[in-house]
Amino acid sequence: MSVAAPLSRPSVVVVGGGIAGLTAARDLLIAAPGTQVVVLDASDRVGGKVRREEIGGHLVDVGAEAMLAVRPEAVDLVGDLADHSDVVTPTTTSARVWSRGDLHPLPRGRMGVPFADSVVAGLLDADEEVRMRTEAPAPSPGDDVSVGDYVSARLGPAVVDRLVEPLLGGVYAGHARLLSLRATMPAVWAIARTQGSLLAPPAVDPQAGAARPPFIGLVGGVGRLSELLAADVEERGGVVETGTIVRGIERTPTGWSVLSGPTTQPRRLEADAVVVAVPPPVASRLLAPIAPAAGVALGEVEMASVAVVTLAVPSAQVGSWEGSGFLVPPVDGRGIKASTFSSAKWGWLAAEGGDTAYLRASVGRAGESATLQRDDADLVSLAVREIAEAVGVPPLTVLDSHVQRWGGGLPQYTVGHVDRIARVTRAVAEVPGLEVAGAAYQGIGIPAVIASGHAAAEATTTHLRAVAAHAGE
Structure with missing residues (x-):
């Protein structure tokens, strides 16, 4: 087995070159410019599910094609990386629902849960609309409940089948009667906990001014974000390596050893810290020997x-x-x-x-x-x-x-997901120099994934400073 010489301190290996891993790498290089950061990704290119392909003579997004702008992470990151003129908003966001043989305007609401003044005729038949507007008393949601079970109990099953399911299917590729209300619909969860009306629209602050557009994109496609991120990491001195499968992570007396490459030509990288930013099945396998409880919990994520x-x-x-x-x-x-x-x-x-x-x-x-x-x-x-x-x-x-x-x-953010991820967080926190990031933790949208990368980098930077302080004693 070939063993690479230890990286000069401080050093970090980021496993996974998606948006979370690249964000963490960039943050580390900004917070501590002398840090040696290596990003290892098994794919042929970085970016994870943010990717462009040439179709009809033009590069087009084949993964995520918009970024939520009502929270700041994507807006801020794109503002740092791209030219201001390249940040764009949709020409139209007027979506419809194809149901019962016709296209119907998507009613106003919260992830498919309509407001009282929403027009639902055609999507719901007369009896289904009466059931919706005759909102049932709020059952206790307990520690968590599925979206489908809770909304159906309040507004009737047709609201779930015709309105909520298509929204959740588009975002999570999941099923309303399996997905967690607490994890996927925090605004509705808050209403459920206070036993308020699901049909009540949010209060409008007259002093709030014009609302920012809900989504942004990039000229050339959102897939450019991963390309810009990777280029920025490399310009700051980081190393981004694709086509590299990480097969194991081990603790050493001085930090960490990351095993990668084929079994016939294994390679080890020594580091002070590791950020694991890969999907739950892979993360579960890598974490099982070093943070068993986290490995088990991530193995439960479908x-x-x-x-x-x-x-x-x-x-x-x-x-x-x-x-x-x-x-x-x-x-x-x-x-x-x-x-x-x-x-x-x-x-x-x-x-x-x-x-x-x-x-x-x-x-x-x-x-x-x-x-x-x-x-x-x-x-x-x-x-x-x-x-x-x-x-x-x-x-x-x-x-x-x-x-x-x-x-x-x-x-899949199924019922119990918040508690499941809390188990991961607690287990990882007990292992100095180990952090996780990705779509399983704070949300699957690009801003939430960026936020998880920020959090992992911040914790890793704190660890590196503690290591440096200890070494200087």
Whole structure:
């Protein structure tokens, strides 16, 4: 076995080159410029589920394509890395729901839970709407409860099936009757704990001024964020290495040893600290020997596989379409769960594409494997057929297409998730120089993932300072 010489102190190995790992690496290099930071990622490129591919002659997002802007992490990071003119907002965010054979405007509400003044006719039949507006008394949510069980008890099952499910399916690729209310809908959880009305809209502060746009993007695609992050890490002296599988992490008398590479040519990197920023199944395996309770808890986090089908079509065929796309309730039995009219949503893409417009459809929810077992050509045909059927147009002409499969790509925040992650946090805190980050901890959106990277870097920096102080005694 080849053993690399120990990195000069202070030193950190970041396992995982997604947004969380790259954010942690960048923060470490900013907080302590002399730190030697090595990022190891098993994929052919960094970024995790934030990626671009060339389709129809243009680079297009095939993973996340927008970032929540109502919290600051993504806004601040993009502001640091990208030119101000490259930060854009959607041209339209007017989404609809394809249900009962028609496209209906998405009602105002909280993650599909409508407000009292929301228009739900058509999505719900008359009896279902009466049941919704006859809000039942609040049952106790206990320590946690599924979204579906709680909302159904308050507003009726149709609200879950027709409104909540498509929203949760789009964000988490999960099922409302399995996902945690506490973890996935904190605003509704707070109402449940105070036994308030789910239908009551939030109070509006007249002094708050104009609200910031809910989403932002980047000219060229959100996939640029990972590229900009990796470049910034390297410019600050960090090392970003792809195609490297980490097979084990061990404690040593002086810190940590990270084992990577193939079994025929293993390599060890010595470090003062390690940040594990990989999906729960991999993190569970790596942490099991050094933080067993964390390994067990992460092993309980289920993962959902999804696919994103991107279509390049003639702009003339879609130029009159309304809105930014539509969601699909699983109760309607369709193959796709959502579609985004990407060129309508993002002005930069419409301008860059010219006579070519882009659409995308997402497929797959937790526990559903049949649809994803289809080959790429079948998934493209499915997307083309159902998008056209939803909008009510003839079959589309496909100029180019791409299918991106994200196997085990989304952690499921099932009932008990908050307590599960608290067990991970406690176990990791007992191991000096070890931190975790990623989509399993503070939320699966890009801002939450960035926040987890910030937190891991801050804790790691504190540890490195303690190590340096001890060495100087």
